[in-house]
């Protein structure tokens with residue numbers, strides 16, 4: 001097994017080491033061990049993640065002064081006010097103190113809710129991100145954004161609170177299903193298309209192996225994607241500027257994700273898949289603004305090779321536009337569209353008119 005790599009994210013409050021690779025957990029615990037020994041450690045996880053990888057927490061427990069596991073609901077439903085209140089109460093009841101440490105052990109949902117609890121309990125306690133999905137390893141666990149949802153308002157309440165370390169142990173990824181791998185890879189393509197042309201070329205060459213999901217083959221991609229995100233977060237910690245490039249594909253993506261439901265109200269597009277379509281759509285806006293045909297085609301081809309499910313029939317362009325306008329990323333006045341100008345070089349465009357969006361959506365849905 002290859003040794004895990006170690007990256008570093010410098011932010012206004014200090015710096016966060018990020019261990020990546022097969023063996024990252026062991027390496028990180030070796031480095032962090034002394035700082036855990038006298039502390040109460042609370043691992044937040046969900047039953048399925050615990051069933052799959054809970055044994056890895058034994059090593060954390062062995063290092064900590066005291067150790068508890070706090071289970072929350074699985075998936076997006078963990079990001080609720082109710083979960084936060086339950087966790088605050090459990091922490092208090094179980095002797096949580098200013099120097100306690102929370103470990104977020106799971107996908108991005110667990111990272112977001114456990115991070116938010118860490119940001120707020122006793123005005124802020126330390127936490128570790130231990131992401132177990134590809135999406136969380138390449139994106140959600142890096143950069144200090146934490147959030148929960150209100151009904152119909154995703155990520156509506158949150159805080160910036162950086163973890164004391166992120167541990168992206170890539171062997172956890174071996175139990176992900178193919179759809180989860182694909183969803184993570186769409187976010188990798190997003191980052192590469194905006195920030196890193198070498199990473200983009202690596203994806204083009206190795207996509208088939210990456211879709212297979214092995215820890216060894218994914219590790220360099222996780223590391224390169226994390227490094228690209230780190231660089232942009234260091235330049236723009238609070239997302240006033242360049243960090244918005246990471247929203248490539250997300251403007252239409254969020255609208256599609258919430259609109260695409262079956263007759264039972266179940267989502268038919270995963271987040272990453274909606275972002276895949278959102279990236280294809282942004283290419284249409286980018287072409288008349290200077291994105292070359294060859295580069296647009298390379299991005300389109302990579303997204304298509306990862307594999308998109310068909311769009312559900314009956315999507316209403318006016319409804320999608322309405323959802324875009326309601327998205328919190330729509331600032332007063334104008335909506336920011338993120339698009340590539342070249343591979344590895346993105347741009348935030350604020351002057352796309354409503355008419356242009358509307359006619360492009362019509363064409364896009366007709367051609368999809």
Ligand SMILES: NC(=O)c1ccc[n+]([C@@H]2O[C@H](COP(=O)([O-])OP(=O)(O)OC[C@H]3O[C@@H](n4cnc5c(N)ncnc54)[C@H](O)[C@@H]3O)[C@@H](O)[C@H]2O)c1
Nearest residue numbers: 048075076107108109110132133135136140145172175176
């Ligand atoms: N804070 C940020 O900067 C940021 C960035 C991107 C996304 N996010 C958030 O991340 C969340 C999505 O994260 P996600 O895609 O990881 O989904 P998730 O956390 O909801 O997990 C999805 C599923 O994966 C399962 N799972 C977790 N690890 C597994 C493993 N190793 N093997 C098999 N199954 C496993 C979980 O049990 C769960 O059912 C969203 O809520 C999104 O808003 C946050």
Ligand SMILES: [Zn+2]
Nearest residue numbers: 187250271275
């Ligand atoms: Zn995303």
